[in-house]
Amino acid sequence: MPMTWEKDLKPIYSPDDFHWGKLKADPDKCTGEKCGLCIENCPFDTWEIDENYIPKMKENWPCFSCYNCMVACPEDAISIIESYHVDSGFWKTLPGPLPARTPLEPRDAEGKSDQWNAGEKVIFMRRSVRNFSDKPVPEHLIKRVLEAGRFAPSAGNTQPWKFIVVTNKDFKKNAI
Secondary structure, rough: OOHHHHHHHHHHHOOOOOOOOOOEEEEOOOOOOHHOHHOOOOOOOEEEEEOOOOOEOOOOOOOOOOOHHHHHHHOOOOOEEOHHHHHEOOOOOOOOOOOOOOOOOOOOOOOOOOOOOHHHHHHHHEEEOOOOOOOOHHHHHHHHHHHHHHOOOHHHHHOOOOOOOOOOHHHHHHHH
């Protein structure tokens, strides 16, 4: 029996029972348009400045609750009203909206309070930040990143990769 859009594919690619995330900027904490990091770091362009110069979510605009805006806010002014979630079907979030949680405190083998190691810190602090600088990346840093990448694990240490670094802005603009 052939697949149909309504019965087989629509529930997967276009579910009806999803809810966009809803976040709010606290006007008492937010420095408004002076900062703008919540707006700069939103991959879906969900935020705009309201009449009081405070960020607000656009009406009927997608928010997947990535929390990049929340993490980027230096004033801790962003709060979650409702996380993105799907009520049923293939993409159902169980048992409901996924909570935004900070990592548990680190403990040693005896259960005593401990410190995060360097690798854990990198994982926990990693964010998909989109407020890029116009300054070019210094050549010595490019070389360091390439050297670290060269030593990434490979089958039999064959290192089968090649790297191409493009630093010319005009070339990058025309290539896209």
